[in-house]
Amino acid sequence: MRRTARRLAIVVFIALVFLTLRAQTDRDVVVAQTGQSITVTRIYTGADGQSHAEELQMKLNGRSSELMKATGVQFSRTAAGNFSDWHVGPRRQYVITLSGRGEIEVAGGKKISAGPGHINLIEDLTGKGHTTRVVGTEDRITVAIPLADQSVGR
Numbered sequence: 001m002r003r004t005a006r007r008l009a010i011v012v013f014i015a016l017v018f019l020t021l022r023a024q025t026d027r028d029v030v031v032a033q034t035g036q037s038i039t040v041t042r043i044y045t046g047a048d049g050q051s052h053a054e055e056l057q058m059k060l061n062g063r064s065s066e067l068m069k070a071t072g073v074q075f076s077r078t079a080a081g082n083f084s085d086w087h088v089g090p091r092r093q094y095v096i097t098l099s100g101r102g103e104i105e106v107a108g109g110k111k112i113s114a115g116p117g118h119i120n121l122i123e124d125l126t127g128k129g130h131t132t133r134v135v136g137t138e139d140r141i142t143v144a145i146p147l148a149d150q151s152v153g154r
Helices: 002-031
Strands: 037-045 049-057 074-078 083-087 093-099 100-106 111-114 121-124 130-135 140-146
Touching: 002 049, 100 140
Parallel strands: 037 121
Antiparallel strands: 037 049, 074 140, 083 130, 093 121, 093 140, 100 111, 100 130
């Protein structure tokens, strides 16, 4: 009886650890964007020709942002460990990480972590550009939304 109770306690403990870790992963998706605004990381070309990053707060009118015109939607899966050396964005677009984790490097070695729910506004269409890396063991799945208004700026 004592041995069975001990095994049961171990199984319950392992299950709780697993559920806690799983809840943390799910929480990342749910908590990724909460509050009265939505955080967007803007990647842009500075006057120095280098790519830089800044966090912007997208204002909400009630529960929604203003409507933005887009030209399409493209989903991508990038393998774990993939690295794209210095490159500029192909167009002005939002890139949203759905699953997996990425890391974007800009001028000065600044690294931006992009996990589930992270929104990037890619506007560095000229200059040296940025690097992109898939970190961790999971593929990174993203959705790119090219913007119809191709003017760069806030």
